[in-house]
Amino acid sequence: MDITQKYPEIDVVIPVYKPGEDLLGLLQKLQKQTNPVNRIIIINTEKVFFDERKYMSAPNIEVYHIGREEFDHAATRNAGLNKSSAEYVLFMTMDAVPKDEYLVERLLEGFKGRNTAVAYARQLPKKDCRLMERYSRKYNYPNTDMYKTSADVDRLGIKTFFCSDVCAMYDRRIYLELGGFCERAIFNEDMVYAAKAVDAGYGIMYCANAAVYHSHNYGCKEQFKRNFDLGVSQAEHPEVFERVSSESEGIRLVKKTAAYLCKKGHWYELPYLVLNSAYKYMGYRKGKKFRQLSPDKILRYTNNRYYWKM
Numbered sequence: 061m062d063i064t065q066k067y068p069e070i071d072v073v074i075p076v077y078k079p080g081e082d083l084l085g086l087l088q089k090l091q092k093q094t095n096p097v098n099r100i101i102i103i104n105t106e107k108v109f110f111d112e113r114k115y116m117s118a119p120n121i122e123v124y125h126i127g128r129e130e131f132d133h134a135a136t137r138n139a140g141l142n143k144s145s146a147e148y149v150l151f152m153t154m155d156a157v158p159k160d161e162y163l164v165e166r167l168l169e170g171f172k173g174r175n176t177a178v179a180y181a182r183q184l185p186k187k188d189c190r191l192m193e194r195y196s197r198k199y200n201y202p203n204t205d206m207y208k209t210s211a212d213v214d215r216l217g218i219k220t221f222f223c224s225d226v227c228a229m230y231d232r233r234i235y236l237e238l239g240g241f242c243e244r245a246i247f248n249e250d251m252v253y254a255a256k257a258v259d260a261g262y263g264i265m266y267c268a269n270a271a272v273y274h275s276h277n278y279g280c281k282e283q284f285k286r287n288f289d290l291g292v293s294q295a296e297h298p299e300v301f302e303r304v305s306s307e308s309e310g311i312r313l314v315k316k317t318a319a320y321l322c323k324k325g326h327w328y329e330l331p332y333l334v335l336n337s338a339y340k341y342m343g344y345r346k347g348k349k350f351r352q353l354s355p356d357k358i359l360r361y362t363n364n365r366y367y368w369k370m
Contacts, residue, residue: 067095068147070164070229073140074154077105077131082155083115089158091118095165097150103140105131129366134245137225141235150229152272159184159271167229170265174207177234177257179265180250181227181272189275192333195320197275199313206266210258218304223254223264227272234262246367247286248293255300280336284343285363291347292362310341 072090076083090097100121104110107125116123124143126136141149148171150164163181170179182201185194200222212220228250238256241249254264278286294301314337321329346353346361359365 068168069145070095070097070148070150070168071099071101071144071146072097072150072152073101073103073137073144074152075103075105075131075136075140076110076154078109079104079115079154082157085157086152086154087115087117087121089161089163092161093158093164094161095168097164098146099144101140101143103136129369131366132244133225133247134241134243134249137249138240141230141232141240144232147232148229149232149235150227151225153226153274156183156226156272156274159273163227163270163272164229166267166270167227170205170207170229170267170270171231174265175262176207176265177231177238177260177262178223178250178254179229179267179270180223180225181270182266182268183224183226183274184271185275186273188277190277191324191326192317192321192329192336193275193277195317196313199316201266201268203268205268208258208264208266210261213258213304218301218306218309220258220304221251221255221264221300222266223250225250226274227270242297244367246292246296246362246364247289248297252293252297252300255297280339282363283336284339285361287340287343288347288350288361289363289367291344292350293347295348295350307344310337310344 074086087100090100098120102115102121102123104123104125106128110123110125112123115121137151148168150167167179167181170176183197185197189197208216208220234257238253238260241253245252258264294306314333317333318330321327321333343361350358355368358368362368
């Protein structure tokens with residue numbers, strides 16, 4: 061009996077830019093899932109950086125090349141989903157490696173018996189992850205499931221809409237019904253969609269048992285740029301972010317990280333935590349007020365220069 065007939069059809073969409081060994085590990089793990097994946101659709105930015113001999117080792121892997129100026133966090137993912145006819149589409153980033161062969165199966169469980177629009181996975185720190193970043197992963201991705209709806213906004217605030225396309229599975233029918241991601245996005249396309257889904261009466265499922273290894277050790281300059289783009293995305297979507305505060309959530313994370321570092325005997329990392337957090341906040345505040353900045357300053361602050369040239 062063909063076991064693939066037991067399961068709904070799943071396609072995976074992965075935006076790629078200058079891939080490395082993580083993508084290879086990701087593709088290998090996807091081929092070993094207990095719930096088989098159908099097609100793996102890679103949207104690669106700049107053909108010159110993609111080695112087809114290395115990454116296209118299976119017949120269900122297909123790649124589409126775009127130019128650097130064409131990439132957009134929302135539009136590129138929309139294009140990938142539009143190439144699929146599967147019941148569910150799993151978005152992943154090229155540096156998120158499944159923990160085990162149960163990732164797809166456990167994400168699918170988040171749709172059973174619930175009105176779920178999207179189910180996202182837990183992110184575990186990689187081996188080289190700094191202690192403060194390890195706590196950030198623990199804080200944002202706890203070890204218990206959570207189903208979030210409009211009834212949770214007063215209790216959870218901005219966390220109600222928290223979702224990450226690092227690894228998130230979408231019900232394709234609902235996605236198309238809601239119009240997919242916004243037309244363009246510098247950042248946060250996942251949270252903007254999650255808010256739209258919640259407002260339409262759907263739920264967001266966090267599946268703690270579905271896990272990927274994904275973390276970064278960003279320096280202060282990188283954090284400034286990332287949080288500048290984060291601030292821009294919030295300023296561009298007041299319908300989502302003006303009704304809930306994200307600053308209070310950020311302050312809470314810094315305080316809890318400081319306590320965690322002290323508990324672990326890493327009090328000497330507190331100055332860097334303060335400095336790193338200050339760069340995050342400065343970038344965020346600049347991004348929120350990007351309309352008051354000159355084009356030169358925007359291009360200096362952003363992590364996505366092509367967004368401003370489209």
